[in-house]
Amino acid sequence: MAVKNMVKNKKLALSISDASWGELVRQLEYKCDCYGRTFVKIDRWFPSSKxxxxxxxxxxxxxxNVREWDCPKCSTHHDRDINAAKNILAAGLAVSVCGANIRPDRFESFGQLRKTSNGKKQKPKS
Known part of the structure; x- marks a missing residue:
């Protein structure tokens, strides 16, 4: 996220700082590590709504200001936000299933040890 650039806007700086977006991302990464999930960051220039x-x-x-649009190629009607959400989900699944590269990772997240029903720890799923 370009939070640093958005905070330069004097009208929005306080609201953006109050939202703590950087902390939200940090918490998501932390929770994914705890539960053995893969955290995928989509590049900010990924054309999810386009x-x-x-x-x-x-x-x-x-x-x-264009909230809905029709594809010139296949004539499918899209709500901008719903289409973007579906494209981001597809990109994240492509990374986790196929190993596609959406953005170069700074680090790799490995799964945590899981407790079995009898209380013993197992190796993480890979």
Whole structure:
């Protein structure tokens, strides 16, 4: 996230600082490590709302006031936010299933030891 750049906006700085987005990301990474989950950060330039979730076509320009749009290639109607959420989910699943690279990782997250039903610890799932 470019929180550092967003805080430069004098009108939004206090609200953005109060939201503690950096802390939210840190907590998500921590919880994923605790539960043996993979935390995937999607690059901030990933065209999640511009990419058609049906055929993969990427619209070159899509202003922020456009909340719904139709794909020029396959004519699928999209709600901008729902389409972006589906594209981010697909990108995250591609990373975890296929090992696709959305963004270079700074570190690798390994699963924690899990307790079995009889109380003994098992090796983490890989």
């Amino acid at each position: 990419r058609c979730g049906h055929c993969g076509y990427i619209v070159e320009k899509l202003s922020l």
